[in-house]
Amino acid sequence: MSKALNLQVFDASELPEYPIPAECRLDSHYFMQFNHDRYDRSEFRRKAYRDPEVGFFGMELFFKSHGETPLGTLPADDDSLAFLLGLPLDRWKSLKERPFNPLYNWRPVRCDNGAIRLAHPVVQEVMEAALRGHQEHKASNENKAVYARRKRLIEALRECGCGDELCSDDLAVGWLDDWLLKHHMGQRRMPQLQSSIARALRAAATEGILGRTRGRT
Numbered sequence: 001m002s003k004a005l006n007l008q009v010f011d012a013s014e015l016p017e018y019p020i021p022a023e024c025r026l027d028s029h030y031f032m033q034f035n036h037d038r039y040d041r042s043e044f045r046r047k048a049y050r051d052p053e054v055g056f057f058g059m060e061l062f063f064k065s066h067g068e069t070p071l072g073t074l075p076a077d078d079d080s081l082a083f084l085l086g087l088p089l090d091r092w093k094s095l096k097e098r099p100f101n102p103l104y105n106w107r108p109v110r111c112d113n114g115a116i117r118l119a120h121p122v123v124q125e126v127m128e129a130a131l132r133g134h135q136e137h138k139a140s141n142e143n144k145a146v147y148a149r150r151k152r153l154i155e156a157l158r159e160c161g162c163g164d165e166l167c168s169d170d171l172a173v174g175w176l177d178d179w180l181l182k183h184h185m186g187q188r189r190m191p192q193l194q195s196s197i198a199r200a201l202r203a204a205a206t207e208g209i210l211g212r213t214r215g216r217t
Helices: 036-040 043-050 052-067 076-084 089-096 121-159 170-185 192-206 211-214
Strands: 074-075 107-110 116-121
Touching: 036 043, 043 052, 052 074, 052 076, 052 089, 052 121, 074 076, 074 192, 076 089, 089 192, 116 121, 170 192, 170 211, 192 211
Parallel strands: none
Antiparallel strands: 074 116, 107 116
């Protein structure tokens, strides 16, 4: 940007919408993706060699935006930006007024919580990738937990005298597992679990789950 933006006044109706909801969090986000080759070829890096002070605080804003709400954004007023960087307001304003300043390529956006914030296309891309990775990791862990829980349920079913036909039926085992999640209080330990399994089997029979299993060829 050739001149410092007026960060105080925006027409919200003309601003692009920021795609990351304010409610999204990355509480375990202790590291960030950094494409060194991309940075090495960037215009920001080239300009930062001419003004290392601006380059330093520009990178600080890049990093600090990862902990803001919404993720990857910055406040759009000078007081908040100065506070975020731990700078006196006058010093921040002097940095922002330089032809190359720490807000290089940051632009105002409209967030889903109604706030007007600043966003950077590269930071946004990094945050979206981090969110996808976080969600995929969470889903993977949940799938592993479900698999382990249902494997233990199969062992409990065998201990209760259930045969191979039921124990090898993924649909029936999944139905019983879901029923126990809703109706079995506490940990799945014998003998309390045995009583809940008996109730679950009666409910499964009523719903036709066991009949479907027995009728299968």
